[in-house]
Amino acid sequence: TKHILQAALSAIPTSISRAVDYEILAKDFIADDIWAYIQEGADKPSQDQINRQAFERWQWLPRRLKPIHQGSAESHLLGQLHAYPMLLAPIAYHGLVHPQGELAMAQAAAALQTGLVVSSLASRRLEDIAETFYATAAEMQIEAAPLWFQLYWQADIEQNKQLIERAVKAGYQAIVWTVDAQYKRSEFQLPEGVTAVNLVSDSQEKYTSHVLDKHIVFQSSLAQQETDWATLDWIKQQTSLPVIVKGLLAPIDVLTAQQKGADAVVISNHGSRVLVDAVSPLSVLPDIKKALGNDAMPLIVDSGIRSGNDIAKALALGADAVLLGRPQLYALAVAGSLGVAHLIHLYRAELEMTMAQLGCDSVAALSPDYLWDVLRSR
Numbered sequence: 001t002k003h004i005l006q007a008a009l010s011a012i013p014t015s016i017s018r019a020v021d022y023e024i025l026a027k028d029f030i031a032d033d034i035w036a037y038i039q040e041g042a043d044k045p046s047q048d049q050i051n052r053q054a055f056e057r058w059q060w061l062p063r064r065l066k067p068i069h070q071g072s073a074e075s076h077l078l079g080q081l082h083a084y085p086m087l088l089a090p091i092a093y094h095g096l097v098h099p100q101g102e103l104a105m106a107q108a109a110a111a112l113q114t115g116l117v118v119s120s121l122a123s124r125r126l127e128d129i130a131e132t133f134y135a136t137a138a139e140m141q142i143e144a145a146p147l148w149f150q151l152y153w154q155a156d157i158e159q160n161k162q163l164i165e166r167a168v169k170a171g172y173q174a175i176v177w178t179v180d181a182q183y184k185r186s187e188f189q190l191p192e193g194v195t196a197v198n199l200v201s202d203s204q205e206k207y208t209s210h211v212l213d214k215h216i217v218f219q220s221s222l223a224q225q226e227t228d229w230a231t232l233d234w235i236k237q238q239t240s241l242p243v244i245v246k247g248l249l250a251p252i253d254v255l256t257a258q259q260k261g262a263d264a265v266v267i268s269n270h271g272s273r274v275l276v277d278a279v280s281p282l283s284v285l286p287d288i289k290k291a292l293g294n295d296a297m298p299l300i301v302d303s304g305i306r307s308g309n310d311i312a313k314a315l316a317l318g319a320d321a322v323l324l325g326r327p328q329l330y331a332l333a334v335a336g337s338l339g340v341a342h343l344i345h346l347y348r349a350e351l352e353m354t355m356a357q358l359g360c361d362s363v364a365a366l367s368p369d370y371l372w373d374v375l376r377s378r
């Protein structure tokens, strides 16, 4: 663990009072190259701005004198109960920032009954992560939250079969198939001791060392070239679990996903890490809602969410739930599983506070009626 600058604290630093504060502190805990890898946008360091600005376009139009009794942010998604409509996004290699990696994530998520999506590129065995997740819930005598597995398509079809089989057997409750990172530029080399342990070694190579020119590494390989909409059918045939397609932006793609039997989609630009100037999910969400009409499959949104206030905006624009990306790494680096649990708590408290101040006592009550479009009013 030479790549970890400073061991995680065993207490929550008093300087943290908002979810975003973890990012400020995290820089002291994470080595420079790993920090750059986490922050990186596609080609330009400022890519994240596209996602942040999309949130700033919307301001609140609160309603007054609407008493709230027994308000709750609880929601149902794919037949599963979520205490709050937010899950931890699939992120590769948590071992980069904490020796316990995904096991610490699983403890925090389970303890706070928060859905967790485990990446194909996890640095711990997917079975061990699931075991920790369910054991933590059992120990606390609470109902386990949803646990999902994220699939990066592997060139060897047998590997995809095995990954899905292993996930099902370990108790994962949905498959999230990510389709937006086939061709991804990265200049990052994994440090010793951190690998994609769930993939057979041949495909681990492809993820780590395809050096084409100087230090420019193209991750995720060309292996995924072969996928198309028929691949969704193939995945659905492997399992009775819900299948969620992650990484769509164009309304027509979302419509196609629904027609081809996706159980839900994640509208995402991968945190602005792949295609330069890819539109923010929040910007296209209204058009996607319009294209799908009523009775649509659930829409999950990620990229750029940094507060409970942001979550409320995504929900008001029509998202059914959100995924939280980079901030989970910052909290994990600063204070391990305790930090991640605290981060989740802060997001929840912020979301509830926003809902209460707007006059919304449920997630379903959030709607575009509460939003003011700054661009239109100019």
Ligand code: FNR
Pocket: 037, 038, 039, 051, 089, 090, 091, 092, 119, 120, 121, 150, 178, 246, 268, 269, 270, 271, 272, 273, 302, 303, 304, 305, 323, 324, 325, 326, 327
């Ligand atoms: C990711 N993301 C990602 N997505 C995925 O499906 N599988 C993966 O292995 C990874 N790995 C990964 C690593 C790192 C370091 C980052 C920052 C992101 C994308 C992730 O799931 C999510 O879409 C974005 O992180 C959301 O954007 P924010 O919240 O980071 O702005």
